[in-house]
Amino acid sequence: MSNRILVLGDGAAGTIISNKLRFLIPTEDADITVIGNSKFHYFKPDGIHIPLGMKRYQDSVKKPEFLFNYGINYVKDTISNIDVQNKKVSTKSGKEHTYDYLIIATGDRLVPEDIPNFASEAHHFYSLEGSLELKKKLAGFNGGKIVIGPSSIPYQCPPAPYEFTFQLYRYLNKRGILKDTEIHYIFPPNRVFTIENVAVYIEKLFDEKNIQYHTMFNVESIDSGARKINSLEGEELPYDLLVLVPPHKGQEVITKSGLADEVGYIDVDKHKLTYGNYDNVFVIGDATNLPISKAGATAHFESEYLASKIASEISGFISDDEYDGAVACTTVTGDEKAMTLYFSYN
Amino acid sequence: MEEKIKPTKIIDARGSFCPGPLMELIKAYKSAKLNDIISVYSTDSGTKRDASAWIKKSNNELIGVFEHEGYYEIVMKKTKG
Numbered sequence: 001m002s003n004r005i006l007v008l009g010d011g012a013a014g015t016i017i018s019n020k021l022r023f024l025i026p027t028e029d030a031d032i033t034v035i036g037n038s039k040f041h042y043f044k045p046d047g048i049h050i051p052l053g054m055k056r057y058q059d060s061v062k063k064p065e066f067l068f069n070y071g072i073n074y075v076k077d078t079i080s081n082i083d084v085q086n087k088k089v090s091t092k093s094g095k096e097h098t099y100d101y102l103i104i105a106t107g108d109r110l111v112p113e114d115i116p117n118f119a120s121e122a123h124h125f126y127s128l129e130g131s132l133e134l135k136k137k138l139a140g141f142n143g144g145k146i147v148i149g150p151s152s153i154p155y156q157c158p159p160a161p162y163e164f165t166f167q168l169y170r171y172l173n174k175r176g177i178l179k180d181t182e183i184h185y186i187f188p189p190n191r192v193f194t195i196e197n198v199a200v201y202i203e204k205l206f207d208e209k210n211i212q213y214h215t216m217f218n219v220e221s222i223d224s225g226a227r228k229i230n231s232l233e234g235e236e237l238p239y240d241l242l243v244l245v246p247p248h249k250g251q252e253v254i255t256k257s258g259l260a261d262e263v264g265y266i267d268v269d270k271h272k273l274t275y276g277n278y279d280n281v282f283v284i285g286d287a288t289n290l291p292i293s294k295a296g297a298t299a300h301f302e303s304e305y306l307a308s309k310i311a312s313e314i315s316g317f318i319s320d321d322e323y324d325g326a327v328a329c330t331t332v333t334g335d336e337k338a339m340t341l342y343f344s345y346n
Numbered sequence: 347m348e349e350k351i352k353p354t355k356i357i358d359a360r361g362s363f364c365p366g367p368l369m370e371l372i373k374a375y376k377s378a379k380l381n382d383i384i385s386v387y388s389t390d391s392g393t394k395r396d397a398s399a400w401i402k403k404s405n406n407e408l409i410g411v412f413e414h415e416g417y418y419e420i421v422m423k424k425t426k427g
């Protein structure tokens with residue numbers, strides 16, 4: 001009997017897992033269907049480089065259809081309900097999809113509206129539109145105070161804000177306006193990065209470049225009149241240009257389907273990536289509540305584990321492999337340098 | 347924790363690593379009311395330092411840091427409106 005594998009989401013995680021599954025499982029053993037609603041597949045890491053003129057946005061977008069290998073059924077639709085009890089997924093077009101295996105890979109979303117005045121005052125590089133706007137804004141910037149950082153945690157790709165800061169430093173230097181600019185970096189916990197030994201290194205680089213940093217700074221509000229941001233901890237910082245990672249939440253359909261609280265990230269078994277007591281329902285990518293980076297690299301490592309587990313099961317073996325939280329990602333630190341971070345649950 | 351202090355909210359962040367427990371505490375703090383008592387459990391010893399530093403910086407009251415069998419408990423009172 002052919003197994004039905006249903007993947008929800010056509011972003012990084014949905015694309016990687018479905019292609020890996022198709023590579024491992026012959027078409028006669030499983031149907032693979034992906035449901036997603038992206039207009040185009042945008043390679044988000046380029047968001048750092050587009051505002052600084054280091055990358056053309058036209059090279060960062062592709063049609064999602066183009067990314068799925070032969071033998072994957074791609075359905076363009078919006079998921080409106082996920083019913084794990086009855087193994088049914090409903091979509092906006094009125095269709096119902098059933099499955100033997102369900103993989104939720106719906107990612108998360110930006111919620112700038114959670115901070116008053118974000119839309120009118122802050123810029124960001126967390127969407128293609130945001131990066132293109134920021135590019136225009138930077139072109140007209142001729143010096144002043146720039147405040148950069150994540151407004152809160154969690155957010156996608158923890159190193160991205162410091163990577164952007166280092167590339168911005170280089171950009172300002174090239175344009176000859178670094179001497180007229182103060183860069184202030186803000187970060188929510190009590191160091192400049194979540195992982196302690198990385199934070200020590202980044203602080204050293206910030207010190208060398210005279211980039212000032214303010215830790216334990218969780219953005220609470222933006223005062224558009226005084227052009228200041230205020231933190232939950234009671235500090236304020238004036239700005240001429242504000243580049244903030246917008247707050248993030250999980251998808252509304254996740255909360256509406258009762259799979260998570262109102263913040264929307266799904267609790268999963270950290271070694272099996274399963275949801276609740278359902279051993280045929282998996283969650284990967286940014287949609288999870290796991291204590292590891294929300295990154296394409298995470299989606300990739302999780303997919304390695306999960307695709308081989310499902311493929312083994314379908315071919316009659318029992319796999320007792322577990323995911324250990326391993327992730328590796330390379331991050332840029334400016335001056336044509338980069339470093340690779342390796343981490344896991346331990 | 348001493349018997350007489352009853353937390354309004356307990357966050358069990360055991361098994362999560364820094365800054366996870368601190369961020370969970372901040373999340374709970376945002377939705378807490380004035381004078382609420384929040385307690386966070388953590389197996390990561392770094393939380394003692396990180397959470398205490400955050401509670402002080404944000405001008406709230408650190409009630410105490412307690413060591414239990416296999417985990418720490420950090421207790422705070424929301425004193426800032």
Ligand SMILES: Cc1cc2nc3c(=O)[nH]c(=O)nc-3n(C[C@H](O)[C@H](O)[C@H](O)COP(=O)(O)OP(=O)(O)OC[C@H]3O[C@@H](n4cnc5c(N)ncnc54)[C@H](O)[C@@H]3O)c2cc1C
Nearest residue numbers: 009010011012013037045079107157285286294295296297
């Ligand atoms: C500026 C920036 C730089 C980054 N740099 C890196 C990097 O260098 N390395 C790295 O590893 N990661 C990086 N990332 C993070 C990485 O892009 C994300 O972690 C990754 O995209 C997560 O994949 P995902 O599939 O879980 O979510 P997404 O890629 O967001 O995909 C989710 C998909 O689900 C679809 N969807 C959601 N809800 C519904 C619904 N109701 N119905 C139908 N479809 C739905 C969406 O349309 C979307 O296509 C970066 C991110 C940013 C913003």
